[in-house]
Amino acid sequence: MRPFVLAVHGSSSPTAAATLERLCDAVEALGGIRPIVGHLDHQAPSLAEALSERAVVVPLLLGDGYHRTVDIPAVVEGHGIGCVLARGLSGEPAIAVALRDRVREAQEGAGVRADAVVLAAAGSSRPGGNDGARVAARQLRSLLPGVPVRVAYCSAAEPSVPEAVARLRAAGHGGVVVATHLLAPGRFTLALASAGADAVAAPLADHPDVAALALRRYEAAARRPGAALLPEAA
Incomplete structure (x- = not known):
């Protein structure tokens, strides 16, 4: 399977990491792959540090503002060899x-x-x-x-x-x-x-439907033409 990277804004809140950890637990339970979380700000690893060759990057963002349309694509293009950028979560x-x-x-x-x-x-x-x-x-x-x-x-x-x-x-x-x-x-x-x-109400990242949506984004991007798995990983 291709590496799975969740691109997040990042937060200085001590509870943010725990919320994302629960999300990753849920994704792993559903799909058998554990995402790596890459942050744009505040926390490590950065998105650039989280990228590995041929990773599928899912923006964990609810809107299509500057981070989704400019920041994340620039990092992926500049640091991700063979990486694929999936759609964000907006509008689902x-x-x-x-x-x-x-x-x-x-x-x-x-x-x-x-x-x-x-x-x-x-x-x-x-x-x-x-x-x-x-x-x-x-x-x-x-x-x-x-x-x-x-x-x-x-x-x-x-x-x-x-x-x-x-x-x-x-x-x-x-x-x-x-x-x-x-x-x-x-x-x-x-x-x-x-x-x-x-x-x-509480924020959404650790809701089970968000985990399922993030996994679907990963799977769809990995199947995209031009982004097929190498034969040995299929």
Whole structure:
């Protein structure tokens, strides 16, 4: 099998590594291959250090902003001999299912019932960078019938998460839950605790559907024409 590298942003949060470790455990249990995690920032190994010849690189990102479209391709092109870059996770129904499950968990943990949801995404100023969040919100609405879902951003775009929560409060909603459209703990997830919601859902990376999606991305990229396995590895 070709090496499997997960390209992640990286976080200074001590719980981020544990979240990604659970993701890697789940991928290995499903597919018999353990990913290597390569970081763009904050942690080691870097993405460049994690690459090996003919690796399949899966961007563990929920949007198509600068990191997915510029940073990661540049590293792979510059350091990865024979490497293949897979698609990110943006826009996939599996993400909406994970968001729904996390919202339900947050409701139960806080003892509230959501009558409105704010989907909190990282945010991007790059054209198309927020499309994944918008698609996820639309898909989540279909999974939560009758519950309005509003998109908000932790940076680089508007409205902010506190602004979106406040608008829903002003509209008369008494049970507002933040659906965390983020993968691992970090400064953005810490900030959500003070956004004014009744409950904040956990990030998504260690949800089983995210592990299955990352594995599918790996397998599809490895089968891509021009990226076939060497005969001895088939």
